[in-house]
Amino acid sequence: APPEWDWRSKGAVTKVKDQGMCGSCWAFSVTGNVEGQWFLNQGTLLSLSEQELLDCDKMDKACMGGLPSNAYSAIKNLGGLETEDDYSYQGHMQSCNFSAEKAKVYINDSVELSQNEQKLAAWLAKRGPISVAINAFGMQFYRHGISRPLRPLCSPWLIDHAVLLVGYGNRSDVPFWAIKNSWGTDWGEKGYYYLHRGSGACGVNTMASSAVVD
Amino acid sequence: APAQPRAASFQAWGPPSPELLAPTRFALEMFNRGRAAGTRAVLGLVRGRVRRAGQGSLYSLEATLEEPPCNDPMVCRLPVSKKTLLCSFQVLDELGRHVLLRKDCGPVDTKVPGAGEPKSAFTQGSAMISSLSQNHPDNRNETFSSVISLLNEDPLSQDLPVKMASIFKNFVITYNRTYESKEEARWRLSVFVNNMVRAQKIQALDRGTAQYGVTKFSDLTEEEFRTIYLNTLLRKEPGNKMKQAKSVGDL
Numbered sequence: 284a285p286p287e288w289d290w291r292s293k294g295a296v297t298k299v300k301d302q303g304m305c306g307s308c309w310a311f312s313v314t315g316n317v318e319g320q321w322f323l324n325q326g327t328l329l330s331l332s333e334q335e336l337l338d339c340d341k342m343d344k345a346c347m348g349g350l351p352s353n354a355y356s357a358i359k360n361l362g363g364l365e366t367e368d369d370y371s372y373q374g375h376m377q378s379c380n381f382s383a384e385k386a387k388v389y390i391n392d393s394v395e396l397s398q399n400e401q402k403l404a405a406w407l408a409k410r411g412p413i414s415v416a417i418n419a420f421g422m423q424f425y426r427h428g429i430s431r432p433l434r435p436l437c438s439p440w441l442i443d444h445a446v447l448l449v450g451y452g453n454r455s456d457v458p459f460w461a462i463k464n465s466w467g468t469d470w471g472e473k474g475y476y477y478l479h480r481g482s483g484a485c486g487v488n489t490m491a492s493s494a495v496v497d
Numbered sequence: 498a499p500a501q502p503r504a505a506s507f508q509a510w511g512p513p514s515p516e517l518l519a520p521t522r523f524a525l526e527m528f529n530r531g532r533a534a535g536t537r538a539v540l541g542l543v544r545g546r547v548r549r550a551g552q553g554s555l556y557s558l559e560a561t562l563e564e565p566p567c568n569d570p571m572v573c574r575l576p577v578s579k580k581t582l583l584c585s586f587q588v589l590d591e592l593g594r595h596v597l598l599r600k601d602c603g604p605v606d607t608k609v610p611g612a613g614e615p616k617s618a619f620t621q622g623s624a625m626i627s628s629l630s631q632n633h634p635d636n637r638n639e640t641f642s643s644v645i646s647l648l649n650e651d652p653l654s655q656d657l658p659v660k661m662a663s664i665f666k667n668f669v670i671t672y673n674r675t676y677e678s679k680e681e682a683r684w685r686l687s688v689f690v691n692n693m694v695r696a697q698k699i700q701a702l703d704r705g706t707a708q709y710g711v712t713k714f715s716d717l718t719e720e721e722f723r724t725i726y727l728n729t730l731l732r733k734e735p736g737n738k739m740k741q742a743k744s745v746g747d748l
Contacts, residue, residue: 347730348728423719442732
């Protein structure tokens with residue numbers, strides 16, 4: 284892996300979104316990944332619809348939570364994702380209003396990534412932003428800097444939030460993952476969370492995945 | 498040494514005296530707020546003191562609470578047996594209305610009252626946090642520094658409720674919060690103060706460079722935050738099985 288990488292500066296990441304009072308992080312994590320995969324494979328950055336997943340992905344539970352692995356299947360089975368503009372976010376479940384004609388993006392498959400953070404970094408630099416799930420311990424009060432909670436406080440077994448790895452690097456010799464969150468720009472560092480890299484902090488390496496766009 | 502009264506208004510461990518009864522009941526009610534029936538704690542012993550100024554009284558209380566066993570993963574993160582908590586509360590009574598300014602609880606690891614000063618994770622943690630906080634005075638933003646310094650002040654400082662209320666007011670303005678009633682606002686203030694204590698602990702126990710403090714979620718209880726914004730399905734359900742990606746070297 285290169286020593287540092289940031290997909291934001293390379294145009295592969297849309298602006299930070301806000302899930303509102305809804306446990307839909309899984310949908311934002313997956314659309315962020317698909318946005319990146321589409322950009323890298325098709326050359327266009329499109330902001331994609333989380334609301335489509337809330338309404339139409341029946342394997343998941345909309346604002347009550349969901350799993351990225353299910354969401355990839357739903358996107359594949361539905362026939363793609365509409366854009367944010369065409370199917371805008373409401374923050375609560377509605378009836379499915381997906382139209383295959385309006386789908387702008389498709390995926391071919393999805394893959395589970397290594398739990399080795401060095402390999403994750405290499406994959407990210409080569410292939411794009413990665414959907415991950417983490418333990419959100421401390422994030423309620425996070426303001427800025429690189430978070431590294433004690434392991435017993437941030438167990439990898441108690442995963443409860445899905446986010447998007449968009450880059451990595453070091454700040455004053457402290458290695459970090461740059462993580463796009465979905466709580467708006469008025470949280471964290473303009474909507475981003477920085478988590479220690481290389482120690483399996485908060486289970487960041489336990490549930491990494493990506494869509495495949497051919 | 499056994500706890501001895503340190504002032505005329507200090508009550509040693511025992512059932513709450515008539516003077517401490519109302520604020521103790523209020524603190525217990527706040528502690529149990531949002532808890533389902535069968536998971537609510539019951540009051541054990543209490544000690545504390547009161548300081549009066551103007552039309553208000555500030556109660557500093559320590560109480561033991563008995564929590565029933567919890568085996569429901571929807572309610573508690575890990576199955577726990579019945580446990581005794583030692584809690585520190587600060588309750589402001591102004592013209593008969595109560596506000597919970599501080600709540601901090603931890604499991605008691607020795608039998609508490611009567612056998613000397615209680616030892617608990619809470620008291621040990623507080624000492625550690627206090628020492629760690631002093632090591633990094635420059636690493637916090639201005640707002641959080643002011644909260645930290647407030648929390649480290651004499652808990653009976655007359656200015657504490659006023660200053661904390663001022664920080665809460667700034668939070669309300671910054672994040673455009675509106676509450677349905679004065680009671681709701683008072684409840685949110687008490688949640689906010691508790692959260693500042695939690696943020697202080699998280700700050701002290703972080704080994705990175707992160708700074709924690711006031712955020713737009715600072716008026717939410719931990720349970721509210723978890724229920725509204727987080728996704729516990731991630732740890733419960735296996736989900737759709739995916740293929741393992743090839744490493745980049747194999748591409």
